[in-house]
Amino acid sequence: MIRLTIDGKRVEARNGEFLLALARREGIEIPTLCHHEAVEPAGACRLCMVEVTKAQWNGFSKLVTACLYPAEEGLVVRTDTERVMKTRREVLELLLARSPRAEAVRRLARQHGITVPKYNVDEEGDNCILCDICTRVCSTLVTGAIARVNRGVAKKVATPFDEASDVCVGCLSCARSCPTEAIAFLDDGLKRTIWGKTFDVVACSVCGAPTVTKEHPLWMAQRKGVVEEDFHVCDACKVGKTGQACRKVMW
Numbered sequence: 437m438i439r440l441t442i443d444g445k446r447v448e449a450r451n452g453e454f455l456l457a458l459a460r461r462e463g464i465e466i467p468t469l470c471h472h473e474a475v476e477p478a479g480a481c482r483l484c485m486v487e488v489t490k491a492q493w494n495g496f497s498k499l500v501t502a503c504l505y506p507a508e509e510g511l512v513v514r515t516d517t518e519r520v521m522k523t524r525r526e527v528l529e530l531l532l533a534r535s536p537r538a539e540a541v542r543r544l545a546r547q548h549g550i551t552v553p554k555y556n557v558d559e560e561g562d563n564c565i566l567c568d569i570c571t572r573v574c575s576t577l578v579t580g581a582i583a584r585v586n587r588g589v590a591k592k593v594a595t596p597f598d599e600a601s602d603v604c605v606g607c608l609s610c611a612r613s614c615p616t617e618a619i620a621f622l623d624d625g626l627k628r629t630i631w632g633k634t635f636d637v638v639a640c641s642v643c644g645a646p647t648v649t650k651e652h653p654l655w656m657a658q659r660k661g662v663v664e665e666d667f668h669v670c671d672a673c674k675v676g677k678t679g680q681a682c683r684k685v686m687w
């Protein structure tokens with residue numbers, strides 16, 4: 437066990453545990469926009485900055501990203517110093533100027549007293565804050581159909597050459613994990629369109645409601661060994677089936 441303090445509280449961390457995970461375990465809130473439990477941290481949004489020091493550092497302290505900084509013996513962590521709050525507000529000013537309509541950004545900015553950023557607002561700016569959650573989720577858990585492309589102000593998330601991807605299975609993992617709802621998709625009956633590709637959707641074998649794209653369970657069966665047909669029943673009917681089975685067992 438590693439012993440350290442966060443905001444004056446003595447805590448114990450596991451080997452290799454990051455400060456963000458430790459703080460959250462201790463009920464200390466640190467705002468984040470690029471953190472997602474399903475994937476490795478990337479340190480992309482810079483919102484989770486905290487100030488750290490040690491007794492032997494002779495008064496020196498530094499700002500680090502809590503999501504990527506592992507707990508160390510004797511570390512003194514502060515999540516709410518003036519330096520931390522100033523940096524956090526600065527990050528939010530930039531994010532709000534880039535993505536003025538992104539609700540997650542607006543909410544955090546409001547909580548930090550910012551309604552109008554001091555930087556030029558990009559009125560045409562989309563909701564993508566380049567947090568890379570979608571690309572990490574897609575490459576780690578699914579097919580790696582999207583990536584961050586271009587440089588500077590032209591940076592964005594896209595499929596190769598902005599064309600319909602050969603490998604995308606239309607699972608919506610990217611859109612559902614995006615903190616700012618920046619990824620557009622259209623579900624229209626038994627058709628789904630995302631990243632410029634339209635998929636056929638399987639109808640639930642019990643009630644006929646749309647379930648998943650045809651490609652998604654096929655890929656899951658090939659790569660993860662799951663039974664393709666298990667995906668052909670919608671969530672509501674799965675719950676219903678489980679309920680019926682439980683009732684049979686109980687009565």
Ligand code: SF4
Nearest residue numbers: 564565567568570614
């Ligand atoms: S589309 Fe969403 S999840 Fe992907 S990088 Fe942009 S903000 Fe992050």
Ligand code: FES
Nearest residue numbers: 479481482484503
């Ligand atoms: S959560 Fe740490 S940099 Fe985004």
